[in-house]
Amino acid sequence: MFGRKKKSSETLVNDEFHPSKDQIKRATRTRLIWALLSSLLLLISLVFIILVEIGDTSISPIRNKIHFISLDLSNIIPVRVPNAVLINSIAQTLGLHDFYTVGLWGFCEGYNGAGVTFCSKPKTLYWFNPVEILQNELLAGATIALSAQVDDILKLIRVVSQVMFGLFLTGACMSFIMMFIVPLSVYSRWATFPITIFTFITALLTTVGAVIATVLFIIMKNAITAATQINIGATIGIEMFVFMWIAAGTSILAFIIQIGMCCCCASRRDVRTGRKRGSKKTYRGESSEGEPSSETTEKEPGRFSRLRGRRS
Template sequence: MVAMPSFRSLRAGGRNKEDTSRAAATTRSSSDRTLTPTDGSFVQGVDLKRATQTRYRAILASSFLYALSTIFLILTIIGNVNTKPVIRSTYFFKLDLTNLIPASTPADITFVNSLARSLGLHDFYQVGLWNFCEGYNGEGITKCSTPQGLYWFNPVEILLNELLAGATIALPANISNILNLIKIASHLMFGFFLTGVCTNFISIFIAPICIYSRWISLPFVIFTFISALLTAAAAIIATVMFSIFKNVITAQAGLNIGASLGTDMLAFMWIGAGSSVIAWVIHLCLLCCCASRRDVKQGRKRGSKYAYGNAATDEKKRPVRKRIILPKFGRGSTSAEIV
């Protein structure tokens, strides 16, 4: 028997070529969508958001700390400006003149208190950043001075101005020697607190840009270092200055002037300063660790290992599909895929 030759349809061959080119285009399109979609969430098969998740969380923590610092520094700044709750109990320093006349004086205690008031003195004076308030133990605060910028507490001037004409009071000699130092320190503290609260507030909104590059973090670290330095310096100045003032004012034997530091104010300003310093340390660490988006794009640093999953590895492991044409007697042809 003579073998009959087989003929291949040109039309079928054309269709096969079109099918092959269409399948290749579909494969390329699918590959492009997998590796570089238009939404920007992947770059060359890497999930940028997931790769920089550690850095993102650190920045969120720093923003929270800056917000916390701003809140407590504001409480420090507005302390003692009026007689409203919380504000009236927030002060740096309290001067207590209740026992100005010694208790050993042979007189009735009621008469002693009325005598002290007749001199024009109040039972206590408490100091804030902007002003001072005065009052009596049984009545509370009766008056607060007008807030003024660069305020500093001068107890000699206040007490002497409130005494009636001709009345005098013996004050420790050391107080006059440190008044100039108190004035300079108070002016520095005032400026540092205001600058610190402003820079911390700005840092809340600037911090997220550090997710894009470690180079951007460098100027931000310098900016936040200044903020942390000012707030910490202000807290140190306030603590040291009023502690020394307390020791000096109570060192005079027989004068019976009491003095105390405001625990609420100290807590507020140190929480604010501490939060600012910790946030700065976080951004200092971000200079050398935790991959940024720019690092991941350029391959300088690898982020989270879970960001380099299926999208990047599946393309390498994807099997190669070949299309072959099998001859068939008659019209048309058939195709098959071999993996």
């Protein structure tokens, strides 16, 4: 019986507690900081995905440094072969360039002394086909007979490259959209849950794209350098790999922050309804009005209500 009266009196006091807008903002400042940090991480991810996207799209000292792999064909015939220097010179005269670099939208080619001389037109769902390049440039449209194994490898490269292209492009779009939506999680923990799901999708797209690119071009590099019949050098583009993994890492951090915000840090709805009080610093001024300040914690609205009920 006494317990019921106590419960009803506490409910009445809770109903009388209406924090002002300034108090709500101050009480949820921590949540706002984490939300803005998550949005900033998505912005960083977007910037580095854009750098990945623009790599090797035109002749530029900066863009041409951003590539997945670089192939060195300046000495395609090993020196131990008789007349190797003459054969390499003839190959270059016929149209074979010293190096080829591969980006997400196309490839670039050039000579060691002159630098990059040509970049292909950016193409959606691009994939690097060295056989096609040799046919178009060195052999003037002649066909090359390929074994079934090589043909299967080229088909696999095409599928994997197109999937990677779609992942990076979709990840960039998702990062741009979520960058503006994530700060809305400060208003309610219920709203944070779907935002967290879409942030996870954003991180997943970027990370899977980075993993596919890493595996694909490392395998390609090892396969090319392992071919002893021809002397082709292959090096991984460090800048491209650093950029895409920074993009993946920052998007993962944004997702981790959103997971924490699902259960931690009082939202504005929590403070408004009395579920949580948020930052204790917000209510330190209440001691002058006879209300507890430092003793009251974020998760003890009932204790705060009982103290007010006793004093009334």
